[in-house]
Amino acid sequence: MYYTAQHLACARGDRTVISGVGFQLRSGQALILRGPNGSGKTTLLRCLAGLTPAVAGSISFSPDEVAYAAHADGLKAQMSVAETLQFWAKVFGARDVTPAIEGFALEPLLNRRVHTLSAGQKRRLSLSRLVLTGRKLWALDEPTVSLDMQAVAQFAGAVTTHLTQGGAAIIATHIDLGLPEAEQLDITPFRATAQTDTDPFLDEALL
Amino acid sequence: MSIWKYANPTQFMRTTRWLLPWLSALAILSVGTGLIWGFFFTPDDFRQGSTVKIIYLHVPSALMAINAWLMMLVTSLIWLIRRHHVSALLARAAAPVGLVMTLIALITGGIWGQPMWGTYWAWDPRLTSFLILFLFYLGYIALWQAVETQDTAADLTSVLCLVGSVFALLSRYAVNFWNQGLHQGTSVPVATGGRTVSDVFFVPLLISMAGFGLMFVVLVLLRTRTEIRARRLQALLARERAAS
Amino acid sequence: MIALLRRDLLLAVRAGGGFGLGLAFFLILCVLVPFGVGPAPATLAKIAPGILWVGALLACLLSLDRIFQLDAEDGTLDLLATSPLPLEGSASVKALAHWLTTGLPLTLAAAPLGLLLNLPAQATPWLVAGLALGTPALSVIGTFGAALTVGLKRGGLLISLLVLPLYMPTLLFGAEAARRGAEGLDATTPLFLMAGITAGTIALMPFASAAALRMNLR
Numbered sequence: 074m075y076y077t078a079q080h081l082a083c084a085r086g087d088r089t090v091i092s093g094v095g096f097q098l099r100s101g102q103a104l105i106l107r108g109p110n111g112s113g114k115t116t117l118l119r120c121l122a123g124l125t126p127a128v129a130g131s132i133s134f135s136p137d138e139v140a141y142a143a144h145a146d147g148l149k150a151q152m153s154v155a156e157t158l159q160f161w162a163k164v165f166g167a168r169d170v171t172p173a174i175e176g177f178a179l180e181p182l183l184n185r186r187v188h189t190l191s192a193g194q195k196r197r198l199s200l201s202r203l204v205l206t207g208r209k210l211w212a213l214d215e216p217t218v219s220l221d222m223q224a225v226a227q228f229a230g231a232v233t234t235h236l237t238q239g240g241a242a243i244i245a246t247h248i249d250l251g252l253p254e255a256e257q258l259d260i261t262p263f264r265a266t267a268q269t270d271t272d273p274f275l276d277e278a279l280l
Numbered sequence: 281m282s283i284w285k286y287a288n289p290t291q292f293m294r295t296t297r298w299l300l301p302w303l304s305a306l307a308i309l310s311v312g313t314g315l316i317w318g319f320f321f322t323p324d325d326f327r328q329g330s331t332v333k334i335i336y337l338h339v340p341s342a343l344m345a346i347n348a349w350l351m352m353l354v355t356s357l358i359w360l361i362r363r364h365h366v367s368a369l370l371a372r373a374a375a376p377v378g379l380v381m382t383l384i385a386l387i388t389g390g391i392w393g394q395p396m397w398g399t400y401w402a403w404d405p406r407l408t409s410f411l412i413l414f415l416f417y418l419g420y421i422a423l424w425q426a427v428e429t430q431d432t433a434a435d436l437t438s439v440l441c442l443v444g445s446v447f448a449l450l451s452r453y454a455v456n457f458w459n460q461g462l463h464q465g466t467s468v469p470v471a472t473g474g475r476t477v478s479d480v481f482f483v484p485l486l487i488s489m490a491g492f493g494l495m496f497v498v499l500v501l502l503r504t505r506t507e508i509r510a511r512r513l514q515a516l517l518a519r520e521r522a523a524s
Numbered sequence: 525m526i527a528l529l530r531r532d533l534l535l536a537v538r539a540g541g542g543f544g545l546g547l548a549f550f551l552i553l554c555v556l557v558p559f560g561v562g563p564a565p566a567t568l569a570k571i572a573p574g575i576l577w578v579g580a581l582l583a584c585l586l587s588l589d590r591i592f593q594l595d596a597e598d599g600t601l602d603l604l605a606t607s608p609l610p611l612e613g614s615a616s617v618k619a620l621a622h623w624l625t626t627g628l629p630l631t632l633a634a635a636p637l638g639l640l641l642n643l644p645a646q647a648t649p650w651l652v653a654g655l656a657l658g659t660p661a662l663s664v665i666g667t668f669g670a671a672l673t674v675g676l677k678r679g680g681l682l683i684s685l686l687v688l689p690l691y692m693p694t695l696l697f698g699a700e701a702a703r704r705g706a707e708g709l710d711a712t713t714p715l716f717l718m719a720g721i722t723a724g725t726i727a728l729m730p731f732a733s734a735a736a737l738r739m740n741l742r
Binding site: 412415416418419422423426427429431432435436439440442443444447448450451454455457458 | 668672676679682685686688689690692693696697700714717729732735736739740742
């Protein structure tokens with residue numbers, strides 16, 4: 074199973090941020106997106122997740138195969154950890170929440186309300202949702218923010234498990250997760266500068 | 281050659297540049313003729329006296345208030361279906377003009393109503409629906425200004441325009457029902473269009489209506505040109521920022 | 525979908541203000557009006573249907589911006605949009621949750637508050653029936669307004685401007701039904717017309733809401 078994108082251009086708001094991006098990823102492989110802040114990593118991931126339509130180019134997979142984890146945790150302070158997991162399990166039609174609990178060591182937190190969790194614990198809960206989606210391709214935006222060394226290792230373990238089970242992952246991150254066979258993609262060169270082809274208001278004849 | 285050619289901003293600018301002076305001259309001529317003829321060269325009505333002459337402002341502006349919304353509806357649909365930027369900008373440009381037309385219709389109606397019905401305002405179905413139309417224009421313009429991303433703003437206002445049109449139509453007939461339920465028999469007769477008006481009054485009224493229509497087109501084209509220039513400025517600034 | 529409904533209701537209960545705020549506002553409004561127009565029973569009885577309807581409408585408006593705003597801020601909306609739930613379904617469920625937390629309590633509270641405002645006893649059934657039939661439309665239309673303004677920092681004020689004109693037909697038929705009831709007339713016609721509007725909005729507005737949401741997520 075291959076996941077490919079070709080000549081992809083993605084926009085945020087009115088502006089095309091990146092263009093000409095392409096990659097090929099097979100099951101069991103991870104792709105690490107590199108690039109400084111503002112280089113378009115988030116925009117690319119949102120595009121792959123189907124939240125913004127691509128301006129140009131083609132994607133070989135459907136957004137329904139992508140599990141997206143954003144910067145924001147998407148958690149409700151008033152709900153308990155167990156309630157949160159059960160809610161998302163129902164939304165994604167997952168029967169069992171135990172893999173998520175085990176993968177991210179949430180067992181001792183189950184009955185706590187989310188607002189009593191630390192930032193790192195919230196992050197773990199948020200990431201555990203990926204397991205519940207049952208989707209093959211994970212699109213992760215800075216997943217290790219506010220995780221400590223141990224939790225990062227745990228997260229890397231969860232990603233590795235996902236990869237060995239035939240999944241794939243696209244991860245925007247600055248740190249080294251030590252994933253086997255991970256491929257790097259620096260998206261800095263794809264930053265869109267000339268928008269002439271996409272923006273009719275930049276026509277030079279227009280006065 | 282198709283009409284969609286003009287959906288390109290460059291083509292639109294090129295065409296309107298030579299079209300606008302002619303249209304403006306024609307608009308000024310016909311509005312001027314209609315109003316001057318109407319105000320000074322028609323006899324006073326035997327019942328209403330000279331107050332009847334406000335009809336030359338009232339009816340054309342009311343007509344354009346509704347037509348402006350209809351035009352926005354069409355251009356919004358075109359934007360949603362074919363995503364032509366000029367279409368969205370035309371809708372955006374038309375809204376304030378429509379708002380002012382609605383306001384003129386309401387104010388002249390009040391001024392006319394005072395000597396005729398003894399009141400500036402009555403909750404008559406026709407008057408009320410114009411007030412509702414006024415509110416719709418306000419909401420539409422406010423939404424345009426609140427959303428910063430231009431394409432998103434165009435999308436959202438188009439959807440609002442579609443939904444708003446349905447509800448405006450609903451309200452139009454709903455107030456009919458409400459008013460009959462409230463004041464039976466006391467509903468105010470409103471002079472409508474030219475059917476009840478004799479030719480002496482009707483010819484200048486027709487000219488005036490045509491003039492208001494032309495004036496609307498001129499104003500909308502002018503405003504659209506401004507919008508296109510503003511968008512170009514934005515795009516240029518964004519490109520400069522991206523390059524630096 | 526049921527999970528989403530249960531979650532929204534749970535949040536409304538736990539976050540506080542979900543149930544209570546609209547109701548409290550409704551109560552305060554009904555207490556303030558006699559201060560404003562004087563305590564004469566005849567005057568109050570005459571304007572009671574209108575006050576109760578306008579009050580219900582404003583109370584409904586209060587909580588509209590929370591429908592999507594909180595979910596958008598913490599990223600839940602992105603996740604819902606990428607989930608297998610259709611966005612139209614999510615919008616309908618959100619509207620239903622909003623109705624259960626505002627429209628339904630308002631309907632139930634209207635009868636006792638009607639007593640407070642001297643509403644003629646024969647009008648009460650018409651008023652309650654009208655609110656029961658009309659408030660779902662208020663929630664569904666309000667959800668559309670919330671979807672339009674979800675990306676905006678100060679969406680609250682704008683929502684009122686966008687949504688209130690859309691509430692016009694519902695308000696008009698609802699208040700008319702209560703007024704006819706107060707005069708001892710048959711009020712089924714305005715009620716049927718309003719039920720028609722409610723049915724139409726419930727069927728169609730979620731599509732407009734979902735479209736607006738998609739545009740805002742872009």
